[in-house]
Amino acid sequence: MKQNYCLRCLEPLEGAQASWTALLSCEKKNLCESCSDKFHRLAPPWCLHCARPLSCTESCGDCERWAKTRHWSGLLTRNISLFSYNDFLQELISTYKYRGDIALAEVFKEPLRNFYQQYFTGTTPVPVPLSKERLQERGFNQAEVIAEFLPVSYKPLLVRDIHEKKQSKGSRQDRLRGHVRPFVFNNHTGPLTGQHILLIDDIYTTGTTLRKAALPLLENGAGRVSSLTIARS
């Protein structure tokens, strides 16, 4: 039998363990128990608009605020994230994204497909693009790798013009206020005709980037724009 290894810690997966889980969940196992226990999976009750964990499913304060802001209301129909952004996931995503250990993305495959089928069937996935400079530096687009896992093929409908700054810099207010337009609609087959677009990205922080990405899509004929992200911070 071929030996399987935990994708994250490279420890061999025990045969007995693997078959147990296989029996219970039909999932192909690619993480050891101790690694997979460290994920905090998101599920209802949560915010209907951004998947923030809540005591009952409704709209959270942040999303209410978005809805009341003139420039930003109505841009993003819904965001769903797979996991909350705990220390473990932060380390995992940074190894994936900044160190460039692309194989790690594989651990998101199953849950991503499940969430797509459960909440977003029929939508057209569009990965959030990187600027040319960032793509050159990193050698791959982390959102695109994830989008490859979906059961339908994605469309590269956006390009990023402005070299993005580090998300973590600047206060929340600064990030929300900036009215720069980093994304441009880019489609060879012309404008959209009312499709529901699903933006794919790694992290939902304030939702600003995703809303900025939604804008050119809506202006070019998209009916609605939602997003599916790995982590909810």
Next chain:
Amino acid sequence: MKVVLAIPPNTHSPLILPETCLNDDDHVLAGPVPIAALKNLPLPLEPPDTAPPYHWQEVQALLNGRALLPIELPFGFLELRSFIRQGYVHMYPGITIRRRKHYHCRRCGNQQKHWFSSYKCSWCNDFCVYCRSCIMMGRVTTCTPLFTWNGPVPSLCTQHEVLAWQGTLSPLQKHAADRITETIISSKSSELLIWAVCGAGKTEMLFPGFAHALKDGKRVLLATPRTDVVLELMPRLKRAFPTIALAGLYGGSSDRLYNGQLVVATTHQTRRFQDAFDVVIIDEVDAFPYRYDKSLAYAVQKAAKTDAVTIYLTATPEERLRKRCEKKEAIVQVNRRFHGHPLPVPSFQWAGDWRKALMRGRIILAFSAWFDHQLESGRRAVIFVPSVQIASLLRDCLQKKEKSIVSVHASDPDRKEIVHAFRNGEMPMLVTTTILERGVTFYGIDVAVLGAEDDVFTESALVQIAGRAGRSPDDPHGNVTFFHYGKTKAMNRCRKQILSMNRMKTL
């Protein structure tokens, strides 16, 4: 990046050039392709006889004795254009492909299929393969070259006296130190195994040999498995060799590209070196988990010059190494601690199905009695357990008896603070997984293992664990107790090894 194999005009030998460094009148033989796809790789050219480009000393200091990725350069690789074209800087593939799908990482030596992965690469618009084994040092892919220096080697700087340390060695330490010095001075490409018990005072034994090598301008590498050890050694070496350029390399250290004559590095960091050192010391050579063995050997071999001297330091030599060195009589035993007292011998204590009991929130009587006794007598202790899960279960149980007990494990974010707090005497006992088995020194403690029969406790791990006790000359007789659910070979061998060390005649 993509590369070409080309012959510049008026020259005869083919060169590997980045596609972007190609001139119009170069004669292209192959490419542009990802570097791993090139067949018939040219050897580095003879050191060039043309005048080197401006600022060449800087590039020499950066790349001599190293092999760096484009992203590891402190500038864009295009700055190296004339160096590469003249042959001062040589490029070779980070990953080579031997047969179909048989990859070999040239930086870390990884050849295991499952530690490679492929992805759609934006650097060359192709599907590239990268090495997961050394990913923490930046991604090596089938399209990334490694840059090395191929120009003149920097001349050696000799000094008169370099050793400022004035301590004295015990007769046993001196004997080992003399052998080390002899090995360093006399023969080339030789090896020596120093088999020294935990607490023998290994570092001081190295000083005279280091002094000899450094005086002659030789470069010395001390490779160790742990960052903790690098941090502990740096100030001691700085005091011992104040005039020597010293670099401490570990993940996240700022000395990363600093060209030390004496380098203390975690074994991961040694991977950036190539043909750099005349003397290589491998500390705790047994500390590496089985799967890293090959990778370590590769890294060290790559960092060392072909005629370098290799010295292994260990308390628990692996059999193959021991036999190899015995045959050459290249082995020195230091079987007494620097304070002259024998090693504490572990006692075995039956603990029944302690695991089952613990799962139900109970501690087996034998262990509980030991614990109470420690508390009453005020003897501090470190308790080793087989896993993180057991560590937290046991901690929860023990906290009912004594609130201040904590547990610690390898990826614990508070690890440093906890170890520090224990050292400061803020708690009488500490529960730990095997991370503290070596390197970290506590004075005047006892040691217990709960679950000594577990597979993680190999012979060498147990010898190391026992070696934590009785380190202080003021309190040289620590107690070591192995609580078990069935004696294992490893436990018996560990005991035998310690007994035979203690029986051996001292000088």
